[in-house]
Amino acid sequence: MASGSGSLMWFRKGLRIHDNPALDYASKGSALLYPLFVIDPHYMKPDPTEFSPGSSRAGLNRIRFLLESLVDLDSNLKELGSRLLVLKGEPGEILIRCLKQWDVKRLCFEYDSEPYYQAMDVKVKEYAAANGIEVFSPVSHTLFDPADIIQKKNGGKPPLSYQSFLKLAGKPAWASSQLITTLSSLPPVGEFGNCEIFEVPTVEELGYEDPGQDEFTPFRGGESEALKRLKDSISDKEWVANFEKPKGDPSAFLKPATTVLSPYLKFGCLSSRYFYQCLQDVYKNVKKHTSPPVSLVGQLLWRDFFYTVAFGTPNFDQMKINRICKQIPWNDNEELLTAWRDAKTGYPWIDAIMVQLRKWGWMHHLARHCVACFLTRGDLFVHWEKGRHVFERLLIDSDWAINNGNWLWLSCSSFFYQYNRIYSPISFGKKYDPNGNYIRHFLPVLKDMPKEYIYEPWTAPLSVQTKAKCIIGKDYPRPVVSHDSASKECKRRMGEAYALNQRLNGKVSDDDLNSLRRRLEEDQNQEVKAKRKRK
DNA sequence: AGTAGGTTGTAGCC
DNA sequence: GGCTACAACCTACT
Numbered sequence: 001m002a003s004g005s006g007s008l009m010w011f012r013k014g015l016r017i018h019d020n021p022a023l024d025y026a027s028k029g030s031a032l033l034y035p036l037f038v039i040d041p042h043y044m045k046p047d048p049t050e051f052s053p054g055s056s057r058a059g060l061n062r063i064r065f066l067l068e069s070l071v072d073l074d075s076n077l078k079e080l081g082s083r084l085l086v087l088k089g090e091p092g093e094i095l096i097r098c099l100k101q102w103d104v105k106r107l108c109f110e111y112d113s114e115p116y117y118q119a120m121d122v123k124v125k126e127y128a129a130a131n132g133i134e135v136f137s138p139v140s141h142t143l144f145d146p147a148d149i150i151q152k153k154n155g156g157k158p159p160l161s162y163q164s165f166l167k168l169a170g171k172p173a174w175a176s177s178q179l180i181t182t183l184s185s186l187p188p189v190g191e192f193g194n195c196e197i198f199e200v201p202t203v204e205e206l207g208y209e210d211p212g213q214d215e216f217t218p219f220r221g222g223e224s225e226a227l228k229r230l231k232d233s234i235s236d237k238e239w240v241a242n243f244e245k246p247k248g249d250p251s252a253f254l255k256p257a258t259t260v261l262s263p264y265l266k267f268g269c270l271s272s273r274y275f276y277q278c279l280q281d282v283y284k285n286v287k288k289h290t291s292p293p294v295s296l297v298g299q300l301l302w303r304d305f306f307y308t309v310a311f312g313t314p315n316f317d318q319m320k321i322n323r324i325c326k327q328i329p330w331n332d333n334e335e336l337l338t339a340w341r342d343a344k345t346g347y348p349w350i351d352a353i354m355v356q357l358r359k360w361g362w363m364h365h366l367a368r369h370c371v372a373c374f375l376t377r378g379d380l381f382v383h384w385e386k387g388r389h390v391f392e393r394l395l396i397d398s399d400w401a402i403n404n405g406n407w408l409w410l411s412c413s414s415f416f417y418q419y420n421r422i423y424s425p426i427s428f429g430k431k432y433d434p435n436g437n438y439i440r441h442f443l444p445v446l447k448d449m450p451k452e453y454i455y456e457p458w459t460a461p462l463s464v465q466t467k468a469k470c471i472i473g474k475d476y477p478r479p480v481v482s483h484d485s486a487s488k489e490c491k492r493r494m495g496e497a498y499a500l501n502q503r504l505n506g507k508v509s510d511d512d513l514n515s516l517r518r519r520l521e522e523d524q525n526q527e528v529k530a531k532r533k534r535k
Numbered sequence: 536a537g538t539a540g541g542t543t544g545t546a547g548c549c
Numbered sequence: 550g551g552c553t554a555c556a557a558c559c560t561a562c563t
Contacts, residue, residue, distance in 0.1 A: 159560095160559095160560065160561090161540095161541075161559090161560055163540085163541080163561080164560080164561065164562095244542085245542060245543070246542055246543030247543080250543095292542085293541095293542040293543095294542050294543085295542095299542095302542080365542095365543080366543060369543070373544095412558080415559090415560095416541080416558090416559085417541095417557090417558040417559045418541085418544085418556090418558050418559085419557090419558070420544085420555085420556055420557065420558080421544040421545080421557095421558095422544065422545085423543095423545090424544075424545065424546095427544095427545070427546085428544080491556095494558095495557095495558095498559095
């Protein structure tokens with residue numbers, strides 16, 4: 001109760017010591033500190049109905065990354081004379097139970113703008129208020145407070161373009177203040193009575209079996225790893241100063257073309273604000289540097305842009321009743337979706353990327369673009385929400401606002417509308433990696449295919465296929481669609497869908513969408529018939 | 536009402 | 550590596 005002398009630090013994201021205002025405040029003026037993490041079954045419980053090992057929300061790679069981050073957090077807390085208390089269950093309920101049983105006068109946790117936590121936090125705050133417990137919930141996951149930008153600076157609506165976001169956001173308030181990056185010690189952990197406290201579990205303890213995979217993500221979770229990676233990334237000042245995102249090589253995998261700090265930012269193992277300040281320090285000491293949107297700081301601002309729009313847009317993660325999302329008659333073709341998801345489209349560039357996603361949980365941004373475009377408006381015309389689900393589970397850096405924002409972008413449903421610009425599943429990869437080394441690594445079945453054919457193996461003469469020990473249609477699939485005709489058909493459908501959205505001023509009903517879907521399919525059948533006749 | 540600009544398209548040319 | 554045509558969308562702002 002309010003008479004207590006302890007603080008409860010509730011970790012969700014923000015799995016770090018450095019620049020953690022909630023932790024800093026919790027540790028000040030309190031005789032006791034309870035650092036808590038709750039293992040949420042929504043996120044961690046095995047779901048055997050899913051297409052890959054993991055829960056319904058997260059694949060095994062990301063679950064493992066989170067556990068590693070917790071182990072590291074626990075060990076960093078121990079160095080400061082504390083430890084991490086791990087509990088299991090629905091986090092909101094568990095937290096309230098802890099507040100009831102423990103000696104807590106102050107509850108601290110990082111503000112989280114995702115709908116899932118917004119709903120949970122309302123209940124927790126209500127309980128705290130009713131019981132005289134002080135709540136401190138600072139914005140420290142992002143550079144800016146999304147609510148501040150939307151309400152105070154833009155009259156209640158989120159900006160829908162990056163440029164307008166930049167103008168509204170300006171410089172962060174804390175840009176030139178000293179962030180607290182180290183703590184010297186923490187108060188001792190209080191008595192936790194009959195609460196059953198766990199150590200950080202292993203994946204096996206969570207009920208997962210060894211998936212028997214030959215290759216796993218090379219990225220280890222945790223604040224220590226994040227800071228090491230940050231230091232490595234910014235040590236090359238020229239590289240930082242000249243960074244231009246679109247110029248990176250998506251096929252580079254031995255040494256990725258970006259920092260790969262995204263998974264650490266996702267879980268808050270790395271503070272985006274600290275990263276921002278480190279980058280500004282580099283910029284100060286060089287003659288010239290790149291700028292947003294392409295620079296490294298630009299990447300952090302992209303992150304905040306998507307957080308802001310996502311916070312200000314109800315139903316951001318779906319097509320229907322989403323104010324900013326174009327209504328498009330996507331198909332529901334399970335076979336095409338499965339081929340894409342399981343790296344069996346017959347396009348090696350696409351399939352190699354999907355294998356990297358499955359094994360590493362990370363691919364270059366442009367590689368993500370290629371497969372997202374291919375699944376949706378480029379070739380297969382499958383609903384972006386299906387692709388979103390696959391990314392959401394498999395990416396180690398999957399972040400609700402950013403993942404959904406990028407699927408809206410790539411499917412030309414919002415933010416980006418030039419649907420005639422389609423990534424070629426053949427030539428896009430080839431211009432970076434003409435020898436196909438990336439494909440050879442992630443699709444070893446094609447490792448002996450001559451480079452003349454590796455992006456289009458179905459065009460290789462049978463003698464070449466035999467010599468490469470890879471028969472197309474047997475050892476590696478034939479293309480599920482022909483890119484030339486499929487992309488043309490997609491453009492036609494997008495054009496029709498856009499016209500419908502414009503005509504109805506965005507108010508497209510299920511019936512409108514279904515009748516367009518029927519018409520498009522009829523047109524396509526007629527077209528196919530006409531083609532046959534001509535032959 | 537009209538226009539500029541938009542992180543990252545492709546193919547074909549030099 | 551850079552230029553052009555291709556076909557053409559939207560948002561933000563004048």
